[in-house]
Amino acid sequence: MTLSAPQIEFTPITGAIRALAMDAVQQANSGHPGMPMGMAEIAAVVWRQHLRHNPTNPGWANRDRFVLSNGHGSMLHYALLHLTGYDLPMDELKKFRQLGSKTPGHPEVHYTPGIETTTGPLGQGIANAVGFALAEQMLAASFNRPGHAIIDHRSWVFLGDGCLMEGISHEVCSLAGTWKLGKLTAYYDDNGISIDGEVQGWFTDDTKKRFESYNWQVIGPINGHDTAALEAATLEAEADSERPALIICRTTIGAGSPNKAGTADSHGAPLGAAEIEGVRKAIGWNHAPFEIPADVYAAWDAKVAGAQREAEWNTRFAAYAAAFPELAAELKRRLVGELPAGFAATAEEFVAKVQAKAESIATRKASQNAIEALAPSLPELLGSSADLAGSNLTHWSGSKDYLPGVVDANYINYGVREFAEVAIANGVALHGGYIPYTATFLVFSDYCRSAIRMAALMHIRQVMVFTHDSIGVGEDGPTHQPVEHTASLRLIPNLNVWRPCDTTEAAVAWIDGIERADGPTVLALTRQNLPFSARSAQQIADIRKGGYILSDAADAKAVLIATGSEIGVALAAQKLLAESGLPVRVVSIPCTRLFDLQDAAYKAGVLGSGLPRVAIEAGVTDGWYKYVGLEGAVIGMDRFGESGPGGTLFKHFGFTPERVVEVVTKLV
Numbered sequence: 095m096t097l098s099a100p101q102i103e104f105t106p107i108t109g110a111i112r113a114l115a116m117d118a119v120q121q122a123n124s125g126h127p128g129m130p131m132g133m134a135e136i137a138a139v140v141w142r143q144h145l146r147h148n149p150t151n152p153g154w155a156n157r158d159r160f161v162l163s164n165g166h167g168s169m170l171h172y173a174l175l176h177l178t179g180y181d182l183p184m185d186e187l188k189k190f191r192q193l194g195s196k197t198p199g200h201p202e203v204h205y206t207p208g209i210e211t212t213t214g215p216l217g218q219g220i221a222n223a224v225g226f227a228l229a230e231q232m233l234a235a236s237f238n239r240p241g242h243a244i245i246d247h248r249s250w251v252f253l254g255d256g257c258l259m260e261g262i263s264h265e266v267c268s269l270a271g272t273w274k275l276g277k278l279t280a281y282y283d284d285n286g287i288s289i290d291g292e293v294q295g296w297f298t299d300d301t302k303k304r305f306e307s308y309n310w311q312v313i314g315p316i317n318g319h320d321t322a323a324l325e326a327a328t329l330e331a332e333a334d335s336e337r338p339a340l341i342i343c344r345t346t347i348g349a350g351s352p353n354k355a356g357t358a359d360s361h362g363a364p365l366g367a368a369e370i371e372g373v374r375k376a377i378g379w380n381h382a383p384f385e386i387p388a389d390v391y392a393a394w395d396a397k398v399a400g401a402q403r404e405a406e407w408n409t410r411f412a413a414y415a416a417a418f419p420e421l422a423a424e425l426k427r428r429l430v431g432e433l434p435a436g437f438a439a440t441a442e443e444f445v446a447k448v449q450a451k452a453e454s455i456a457t458r459k460a461s462q463n464a465i466e467a468l469a470p471s472l473p474e475l476l477g478s479s480a481d482l483a484g485s486n487l488t489h490w491s492g493s494k495d496y497l498p499g500v501v502d503a504n505y506i507n508y509g510v511r512e513f514a515e516v517a518i519a520n521g522v523a524l525h526g527g528y529i530p531y532t533a534t535f536l537v538f539s540d541y542c543r544s545a546i547r548m549a550a551l552m553h554i555r556q557v558m559v560f561t562h563d564s565i566g567v568g569e570d571g572p573t574h575q576p577v578e579h580t581a582s583l584r585l586i587p588n589l590n591v592w593r594p595c596d597t598t599e600a601a602v603a604w605i606d607g608i609e610r611a612d613g614p615t616v617l618a619l620t621r622q623n624l625p626f627s628a629r630s631a632q633q634i635a636d637i638r639k640g641g642y643i644l645s646d647a648a649d650a651k652a653v654l655i656a657t658g659s660e661i662g663v664a665l666a667a668q669k670l671l672a673e674s675g676l677p678v679r680v681v682s683i684p685c686t687r688l689f690d691l692q693d694a695a696y697k698a699g700v701l702g703s704g705l706p707r708v709a710i711e712a713g714v715t716d717g718w719y720k721y722v723g724l725e726g727a728v729i730g731m732d733r734f735g736e737s738g739p740g741g742t743l744f745k746h747f748g749f750t751p752e753r754v755v756e757v758v759t760k761l762v
Contacts, residue, residue, distance in 0.1 A: 100318060100319045100320070100345060100346060101317060101319065101320065102135075102319040102346070102350075104376070104377040104378055106378075106379075106387070106389075106393075107138050107142070107390065107393055107394070108137075108138050109378065109379040109390075110173065110177060110386055110390050110394070111130060111131075111134040111137060111170065111173045111174070111177075112130070112134055112350050112373065112377055113373075113377075113379050113381065113383075114130075114169065114173040114176070114177075114187060114384070115131055115170060116131065116364075116370050117370070118169050118172070118187050118190040118384075119169060119190070119365070120364045120365065120366075120367070120370055121188060121190065121383070122190045122191040122192065122364075123364055124191050124199070124364070125168075125362075125363075126169070126362050127348065127364065128285075128287070128347040128348040128354075128360035128361045128362075129164055129166065129170060129254065129283060129285075129361075130167050130169045130170035131347070131348050131349050131350055131351065131355075131373075132283060132318070132345040132346055132347040132348060132349050133167070133252060133283050133343075134170075135318065135321050135324060136252070136283070136324055136343055136345075137174055137252075138321065139325055139328060140160075140281070140328065141160075141174050141178060142393075142394065142396075143325065143328075144158075144248075144328055144332070145158050145250060146247060146248070146400075146403055147208075147400055147403075148396075148400030148401055148404045149178050149179035149181075149208070149397050150397050150400065150401055151400075152207045154404045154407075155526075156244070156245065156246065157247060158250060159210050159223065159226040159247070159248075159525065160210060160249075160250045160251075161210060161211055161220070161223040161226070161250070161251045161252070162201055162213055162219060162252050163217070163218070163223065163252060163254075164216065164219070164252060164253055164256065164257055164283065165200040165201050165212075165213030165216075165219060166199075168197070168198070168199065168200050168201050169187075169197075170252075171201050171209065172186075172187055172190070172201075173187070175206065175207065175208045177386070177390075177391065177394035177395075178394055178395065178396040178397075179396055179400075180208045181207045182196060182206060182207060188384055200212065200214030201213050201214075202552075203524065203552050210222075210226070211520070211524050211552065212551060215544050216254075216257045216259075217256075217257045217260030217261070217262040217266075218262060218520075218545060219251065219253065220262075220263055220266060220267065220280060221262055221263075221265075221266040221517035221518055221545070222517060222518070222520055222521035223249045223280070224266045224267075224269065224275065224278065224514075224518050225517070225519060225520060225521020225522040225523075225524070225525065226278075226522075226524070226525045227277055227278040228273060228275060228521070228522060229521070229522045229525035230245060230247055230248075230249065231273070231274075231498065232476075232503060232528075233245045234246065235499055235500065235501050235503070236501055236502050236503075239417070239418060239421075242413070242418070244407075244414050247277070248277040248278070248279065248332075249275075249277060249279070250279055250280075250281075251278070251279070251280040251281070252280075252283065253282055253283065254282070254283045254285070255283075255285070255286070255287075255288055256288060258282065258301060259296075259297055261513070262513045262514060265511040265513060265514035266511075266514045266517065266518060267305065267308050267338075269508070269509075269511070269514060269518070270308070270310070270338045271305075271309035271337065271338060272308075272309065273496075274309075274336050274337065274338075274498040275338045276335040276336050276338060277335075277338075278339070279328070279331045279332070279338070279339045280339065280340050280341070281341050282301065282342045282343060283318065283345055284301075284315060284342050284344050284345065285345045285347040285356075287347045287356070287358050288361065289358060289362050290358065291358045301342060302315075302342060305340045309337060310337055310338050310339065310340050311330075311337040311338070311339040311340070312339075312340050312342065313327045313340070313341045313342065314327060314341055314343060314344075315342040316341065316342065316344065318343025318345035319345060319349065324341075328341070347360055347361060348360025348361075348365070350377040351365055351372070351373050351376070352369070352372040352373070352375075353369060353372065354369060424473070425527075428473075428474045428526070428527045428528070429526045431555070431611060433472070433608070433609065434471055437468075437472065440467075440471045441468065441608075441609075444464070444467040444468065445598065445602060445605070447467075448460075448463070448598050448601045449598050451597070454596070454623055454624065454625045454626045455597060455623050456619070456622055457594050457595075457599075457600045457617075457619040457624060457658070458486065458487045458559075458561040458619040458620060458621060459487055460594070460596070460600035461487060461488075461604065461617060461619050462488070462489075462490065463597070463600075463601075464600060464601050464604035464605075465477070465531075466490045466491060467601075468604065468605070468608065469504070470492060472608065473502070473504070474527060474528050475504060475528075475529050475531065475608075476504055476505070476506065476522065476528040476529065476530045477504060477505045477530075477531050477533075478506040478507070478508055478515055478519070478530065478531070478533065479507070479515075479532075479533040479534065479559075480510055480512045480515050480532075480534040481507070481509050481510045482533065482534055482561075485535070485561060485562070485621075486534065486535075486559055487561070488559055492504070493505040512534045512539075512541035512542040513541050513542045513545055515532045515534070516532050516542040516546060516556070516558065517542070517545035517548070519532050519556050520549050520552065520556065523549075523556050524554065529557070530556050530557075531557040531558070531607075532556065532557075532558050533558070533559035535561060535562045535567075535574065535576075536560035536562055536576040536579050536618055536619075537573070537575065537576040539560050539579055539583065540579070546558065546583070546586065546589065546614070547586055549613075549614040550586050550587060550588040550589040550614055551587075551588070553588065553612045553613050554613070555610060555612075555614065556614045556615070557604070557608065557614070557615045557617065558614060558615065559619065560576075560616060560617065560618050560619065561619045561620070562619075562620075562621045563576060563593065563619055563620055563621075563658060564577070564580075564658070564713060565577065565712050565731070565736075565740065565743045565744065566620055566621055566622045566659055566712070566740040566744070567735075568621070568622075568743060569737055569738065570737070571735065571736065571737030572735045572736065572737070575734070577712070577713045577714060577731055577733070577734060577735060578713065578714045579618075579713075580593055580618050580713055581714045583618075584686050585717075588612075588613040589613065589614055589616060589687070590606070590607070590610065590613065590616065590685055590688060591615075591616045591618065591685060591686070592606070592607075592615065592616065592617050592618065592684050593618040593657040593658040593684055593711075594617070594619070594658065594684050595627065595644075595656075595657065595659070595661035595662070596625065596626045598627070598629060599637055599684050600617070602634070602637040602638060603617055603685070606685075606688075618658065620659050622659065622740050622741075624658070625661075627645075627665070627682075629644070637682075637684065638688070639688060639689060639692050639696065640687065640688025640690070640691070641682065641683035641684070641689035641692075642681070642682060642700060643680075643681055644661065644665075644681060644682040645668060645679070645680040646679050646680075647668070647678055647679055649677055651705065651706075651762050652671075652676070652678045652679070652706045652758050653679045653681055653701060653705050653706070654679065654680045654681065655683055655701075655707060655709040655710070655718070655721055656680070656682065656683075656709065656711060657711055658711070658712075659712065659744075660710040660711050660712060660749060661682055663744075663749055663750065663751055663754060664680045664710055664754065665680055666751035667751040667754035667755050667758070669751075670751050670752070670755050671755055671758060671759075674755070676758065678758060679702060679705075683721070686717070701721065706725065706726055706727075706762055707722040707723070707726040708722065708727045708728070708729065708754065708757055708758055708761060709722050709727075709728045709730075710728075710729045710749065711728075711729075711730055712730070712731065712744070712749050713731065714730060715730035715731075718730065726761070727757050727761055729748060729753060729754060729757060731747050731748075
């Protein structure tokens with residue numbers, strides 16, 4: 095896209111960003127110098143004049159959140175963190191994109207001080223930022239009191255053409271306008287260039303009209319290199335408390351590069367030594383690579399101002415705590431992610447009641463019962479569904495639907511936006527103060543797959559309720575029957591995928607998901623009723639290990655392994671086999687990841703040594719061979735389903751006790 099070349103006044107302030115970006119990418123021989131060089135002025139205005147943060151305490155509760163949604167330009171973020179005084183020394187910038195450094199190729203939360211979320215998959219950064227702004231708005235509504243604006247911070251986002259092309263940007267930005275997230279400000283780096291070249295051949299949206307239709311405040315296009323225009327636009331954005339703001343900034347990618355500015359050549363590759371020398375001359379930067387003059391450091395340093403901001407807030411929080419001690423204590427607890435003191439006892443009591451009640455119900459209903467029992471003691475539990483609340487059963491008697499300004503809201507209606515739901519919930523969880531649980535049909539986990547992966551990568555506490563988990567969906571047919579989804583989700587590292595077989599396993603799975611602070615949990619739940627299984631106290635405890643002996647037999651000759659709805663099939667087959675003189679053990683593995691993490695002795699004790707094994711699950715078979723071995727058998731289905739009543743389909747595809755008896759008999 096041929097844009098009129100914005101006028102640029104090169105200064106040492108922005109020169110430091112351009113130099114660090116191009117030199118680090120050159121040294122790594124890998125990276126994206128163009129975006130940092132093109133957004134240098136935008137970054138200077140936001141970070142030096144508006145961003146409220148404390149480099150000496152990146153976790154300050156009332157800090158502004160900054161998100162680099164176009165995360166490929168990560169050297170912009172690293173340069174800003176280094177220059178403003180975060181614990182990111184120059185040696186780390188010199189190790190950009192190298193193994194073990196604090197400056198990976200894309201920003202990663204928990205690796206680098208000051209990084210709020212992992213970005214790189216385009217569009218998800220703006221989604222996380224919507225989650226930050228939503229969490230701020232909801233916490234403010236619940237905890238602030240007249241004269242005590244304790245929760246009061248903004249979310250700032252940089253994004254590019256690629257973020258706006260991704261479908262998730264439509265989902266989340268539509269919601270941000272509906273939710274009136276007035277403390278969310280996004281700067282659109284409108285440079286007209288992507289890796290493949292000028293975007294006019296594939297991106298001709300009227301972005302201004304698009305965001306106006308979302309009820310955003312849209313400012314610009316402005317010259318993204320004009321600091322005065324940027325300052326005026328930012329002040330205008332801050333003045334509107336009702337609408338999120340998009341500031342459209344016309345920029346030149348690779349600004350300062352004599353031969354590559356404004357072209358794809360500066361997007362995703364080092365500029366080259368000769369071109370870098372040309373940049374130094376063009377921008378008046380007469381310093382060696384990775385050398386920053388003291389006066390430039392002084393102009394950028396935010397440590398003193400940041401510490402002062404935090405100290406002022408601490409004083410205000412002390413006054414708040416004196417006036418509202420219970421609220422202050424509750425807010426502190428929630429922001430650090432601690433569960434209420436009595437939660438463990440509540441959870442234990444609930445499991446005991448479930449076991450005593452012995453209900454044979456659908457596990458989606460068992461999940462709702464768990465929410466009903468646990469949520470009253472967990473005000474931080476924030477539920478949602480993607481327009482399927484009545485089917486996912488994620489509402490409970492205390493659900494209070496969110497609308498802007500509603501106090502103590504605890505449920506969000508996302509509409510048909512599965513990707514947005516999980517990605518925004520990631521941002522909410524990262525912000526702190528809430529434990530989100532999200533929901534849709536398991537088959538639609540495909541729509542939010544990348545956000546699920548990012549939750550696992552970022553070690554986010556989120557419980558994902560995915561119902562209608564197999565061919566048991568029935569009449570809706572193969573489009574809605576997730577035969578491959580449970581198996582594929584189990585492949586994601588750090589993701590606990592639970593497929594409970596009854597009310598007790600569902601209760602334990604929910605409790606484990608809530609208590610788990612180092613990653614997300616998926617619950618794959620049935621539409622149809624499932625039989626209840628009686629258990630000893632030890633068996634209940636062993637559910638948390640991911641797999642255990644559910645029903646044993648003296649001198650067992652084989653082992654049946656199953657999950658979810660197929661546990662009932664296995665238990666019925668066990669009974670038939672016993673009647674024919676062939677005793678077998680039934681093992682439930684509701685969470686394969688947790689089972690795999692147990693020691694070898696425990697796993698061998700559960701699976702048995704030297705016994706033939708048969709796994710049964712109404713889904714694809716490949717994942718089960720690690721438990722049964724090549725000499726064992728898997729009763730599954732490596733094909734799509736059919737439309738028909740669920741019970742009929744189970745018989746049609748061979749998920750019957752009689753089929754299990756036949757396979758075991760031949761195997762033994």
